[in-house]
Amino acid sequence: MSATAPTSRSARSGPVEPVGPPDGSAATAAAAAVEVRGVSRRFASRSGDVVALSDVDLTVRAGEFVSLIGPSGCGKSTLLRLIADLDRPTGGELTVFGRPPHVARQNHDFGIAFQQAGLLPWRSVRANVELPLELHGTGRAARRARAAELLGLVGLADFADHRPDQLSGGMQQRVAIARALAESPSLLLMDEPFGALDEMTREHVQTELLRLRAESGAAVVFVTHSIPEAVYLSDRVVVMSARPGRVREIVPVALGSAGDRTEELREDDQFFDRVRAVREALHGTDPADGTARGVDQR
């Protein structure tokens, strides 16, 4: 019984129902995309230690889209960097698909996109998308085919031979996302990837990301400082607070699967409802006017 349970679970890995608490059995540890247990990160500075993260717990299930949101200094980017093994925690434990982050990184288990597109300016758009495949020894023909496919997915097939600096910020960011998806990772880590884009472009690429995510079935950890963005994209929104950085509340969104979400959702009452929920979680319960607002809205 206990031997069969893990296999049956891994067999139905893929998009999981968006909401609901992670069931506490030991078997899910293997299926979870990201498991964060009591993680802390303090930075030594001249004026004493700065606690960027304090005792953070978080589970991101396979195929789940989770946003990290909070004021600057709440450690949301630090948490993402810990998951990506770009930094090490000073306390606690992290696993990515049941493995330590550095092993997951060596295994190319995740793709990543940053606020800066970070494309190599001396390479064509195509060669930028091919980069991870090239580094990991994929053959030339397979690389080209995959790059063509990905550029088609992000709607930039006509720009394969352009240089990155010939593209707008939004297009560059789409190339960066295509690059992150190159090896079909089961986990995508995104650090404010749309932070530098204007509102119009931003909404467009958000919808595109939903579509890409529905097609790939990858889990996503998405750092943002935009409430509507977090609600529009996520299955759950992790609201963090600063000094020290910790998880204040996890808001379930439950607005349907990624594939079902369309631009109309932005006008939906349920959407506004979730935005309000996240905003309240974010601003906390200030005893003076927080309760008054809470009463007003109910």
Added chain:
Amino acid sequence: MRAAGRWREVLAPVLLGVVALLAWQATVIGLELRPFVVPSPTAIGEQLVDHAAVIAAASWSTARNAFWGLVIGVAVALLAAAVSAAVRVVDEMTAPLVAAAAVVPIVALAPVLYTMFGANAQTARVVVAAIVSFVPVYVNTLRGLRTVTPVHRDLMRVYAATRRQATRVVTLPGALPFFFSGLRVAASVAVISALVAEYFGGPVDGLGKAITSAVSSSNYPLAWAYVVGAVVIGLVFFCATLALERGVLHRGNLRQRP
């Protein structure tokens, strides 16, 4: 439209040059200036035609010294920059030396070097040109090798790229433009220092020597004609490095294409 722009780009400076030459000629004739003050462009042109072979030989001699100096200086600079980038201690140890080489006018060492390498050998001139061109190439290339943006460094780490891969994919291409801006400076100073080194002694060939001897025999238009030779070498060196830069950076683009 584009062709017209190109023409204007070329034509405008040429036109300005012609106007300047005409004004020069008119001033010399109008004010009856003596040749030791400034000779007329036509007088310089005459000398240039009459002594074309001698001027070409002198230019060739100086150009050769500048060229070998540049080649040696650049080669050593690249090697040194690679070592300094890889081993920080080396960089820290050599930093004062490089700073010294940058501030000491190396040509001032020419008399000493002539004694060191023999007054009838070109070696001292090549050495001067080499040391002078070493500095900008070394400094720029090292800075280029150090300038890896954090996002690219993170990316290489996430992709678990080996050090060699990261060097090939990110560090070297990123350093190339830095190297070339160093090279452009080096090419100009190599010519200048090779020529100026001739003023301080050594064999009797070369433009610097020719200019001093033409002046000492009061043949001012000829001295100016040699200066024209120096201008031509300087331009050739500059254009050659520019062409190399364009060629390499462009090929870099093409390499990624089908």
